[in-house]
Amino acid sequence: MAVDSAISSPLGPPACEKDAKALRFIEEMTRNADAVQERVLAEILSRNADTEYLKRFELGGAADRETFKSKIPVITYEDVQPEIQRIANGDRSAILSAHPISEFLTSSGTSAGERKLMPTIKEELDRRQLLYSLLMPVMNLYVPGLDKGKGLYFLFVKSETRTPGGLLARPVLTSYYKSEHFKTRPYDPYNVYTSPNEAILCPDSFQSMYTQMLCGLIERHQVLRLGAVFASGLLRAIRFLQLNWPELVDDIRTGTLNSRITDPAIREHMMKVVKPDPELARFMTQQCSMDNWEGIITRIWPNTKYLDVIVTGAMAQYIPTLNYYSGGLPLACTMYASSECYFGLNLNPMCKPSEVSYSIMPNMAYFEFLPHSPLGSISSKLVDLADVEVGKEYELVITTYAGLYRYRVGDILRVTGFHNSAPQFHFVRRKNVLLSIDSDKTDESELQKGIENASKLLAEFNTSVVEYTSYADTTTIPGHYVIYWELLTKDSANSPSHEVLDRCCLQMEESLNSVYRQCRVADHSIGPLEIRVVKNGTFEELMDYAISRGASINQYKVPRCVNFTPIMELLDSRVLSLHFSKELPHWTPERRR
Numbered sequence: 001m002a003v004d005s006a007i008s009s010p011l012g013p014p015a016c017e018k019d020a021k022a023l024r025f026i027e028e029m030t031r032n033a034d035a036v037q038e039r040v041l042a043e044i045l046s047r048n049a050d051t052e053y054l055k056r057f058e059l060g061g062a063a064d065r066e067t068f069k070s071k072i073p074v075i076t077y078e079d080v081q082p083e084i085q086r087i088a089n090g091d092r093s094a095i096l097s098a099h100p101i102s103e104f105l106t107s108s109g110t111s112a113g114e115r116k117l118m119p120t121i122k123e124e125l126d127r128r129q130l131l132y133s134l135l136m137p138v139m140n141l142y143v144p145g146l147d148k149g150k151g152l153y154f155l156f157v158k159s160e161t162r163t164p165g166g167l168l169a170r171p172v173l174t175s176y177y178k179s180e181h182f183k184t185r186p187y188d189p190y191n192v193y194t195s196p197n198e199a200i201l202c203p204d205s206f207q208s209m210y211t212q213m214l215c216g217l218i219e220r221h222q223v224l225r226l227g228a229v230f231a232s233g234l235l236r237a238i239r240f241l242q243l244n245w246p247e248l249v250d251d252i253r254t255g256t257l258n259s260r261i262t263d264p265a266i267r268e269h270m271m272k273v274v275k276p277d278p279e280l281a282r283f284m285t286q287q288c289s290m291d292n293w294e295g296i297i298t299r300i301w302p303n304t305k306y307l308d309v310i311v312t313g314a315m316a317q318y319i320p321t322l323n324y325y326s327g328g329l330p331l332a333c334t335m336y337a338s339s340e341c342y343f344g345l346n347l348n349p350m351c352k353p354s355e356v357s358y359s360i361m362p363n364m365a366y367f368e369f370l371p372h373s374p375l376g377s378i379s380s381k382l383v384d385l386a387d388v389e390v391g392k393e394y395e396l397v398i399t400t401y402a403g404l405y406r407y408r409v410g411d412i413l414r415v416t417g418f419h420n421s422a423p424q425f426h427f428v429r430r431k432n433v434l435l436s437i438d439s440d441k442t443d444e445s446e447l448q449k450g451i452e453n454a455s456k457l458l459a460e461f462n463t464s465v466v467e468y469t470s471y472a473d474t475t476t477i478p479g480h481y482v483i484y485w486e487l488l489t490k491d492s493a494n495s496p497s498h499e500v501l502d503r504c505c506l507q508m509e510e511s512l513n514s515v516y517r518q519c520r521v522a523d524h525s526i527g528p529l530e531i532r533v534v535k536n537g538t539f540e541e542l543m544d545y546a547i548s549r550g551a552s553i554n555q556y557k558v559p560r561c562v563n564f565t566p567i568m569e570l571l572d573s574r575v576l577s578l579h580f581s582k583e584l585p586h587w588t589p590e591r592r593r
């Protein structure tokens, strides 16, 4: 029930006192967006005034916007990589930040094939925690009664390494789940998970997923919301259920725990949880043995009110599949964040996925916006958060407390409106991403390098790749990369065998970046890469098709990634043979450099 109107918020009546405080904070931040931004920049610049990086640009102690903008260059990761490498190698002097770098957060964006290392400082955890604490108060405005049950969230930690200088390097969510902020979070009736910490913190993805699923099944009537960080993660959980339900049902029937679950902390916890429940076992067998899994989520978890997963950006490709399994439950995208910095939240989380806009919270960092025209041209004049214009597209540029200054994130955002004086943004896309299935991001040059390396295996057969394109196939779970190849074989008596072409698939995978290979090997969130060899002349037909639809013959370039149905149909109708990676590529948590 809503609390009295004395603490009401312009966003709506808060569900409890705690929510009222959070909503007031959002109001305060968004009403004073420009003033907060000015204060944030001044704070960052004054506390870091003596860092090697800022001293290099001779700010002379100034902490105002004008001096900052006139002296500090706009940079990309590669520009600051030497400084980052020195910190990673153990230099503890104040290079980027006056506060010690506490660890590196490994981004899913890569540089030279390896995850980018983002510096962070201890207090950033508080800032992230603050943003998390705003999500449920906003959700409670739209979905009542979330304190009457639990959330089934599939959350995972990933492997971590140490840099040569001894700092931890791990993904931001791994850092958060392992923090005291998460592990010892106070009880909040609006935010109770079915997954025990022991399962979330287990580094073995099978044991973690198995336990989280088992707990979610045991408490199926309690579950009011189901989620994962990204849509691909939730679909992977459904696929896991498809593959493992007989074992899960066995545990439920007998009240025991599968012997493949060996993690002592999980075993100890689950001994208190698993009890024989023959009725649930019968129900699960009946549901899961059906061929038709349409609406399975609402059948197993009938009280689910919404799915909490990111389906904006590259994840939009999963919306139809999620709708299929959930019978069209609302999809809530609640926040927009990255390893560099957490940005903001969606103040209207029950809106349609196509209408999702994120409000950047001005207290998180100092934000600037590089105007970006749809044709790709960019102007050099950066705009402040409060000055962006509705309808225009910008690339996000951030200055963080942890020591990134005017750093180009690579995300393109379109302004859709304002909440008070804070703009709201539609996530348009990430720059230079050709293919993405899960958290992987493959760009055109990485794909090209993969093709070159794989086609070396064809040289002894006097065969070369004359044209290629690619496609992220998400009709399978997990999805996988499909590469269409048109080959030129000079000596048909000695053409490459099926087995050689299978090896080309693996060779391509070996060439792709470490995030792709980790998804393949550790997370199993990407399936084996597929090469489809098409008939000679197919790519010429593709060009004819594009020209018939108005493309200029002089400017025509083969698209390196396709997803337009008629083009896919044309390509698929010309396929001569299909090939798959028969093995996993190499991947270890260690960085190659």
Ligand code: AMP
Binding pocket: 106, 107, 108, 109, 172, 310, 311, 312, 313, 314, 333, 335, 336, 337, 338, 339, 340, 409, 411, 427, 430, 439
């Ligand atoms: P990472 O550095 O691996 O943490 O990835 C951060 C990136 O993921 C962001 O810069 C975005 O490109 C993408 N991302 C994060 N949140 C969202 C969201 N809500 N919608 C679309 N893309 C997102």
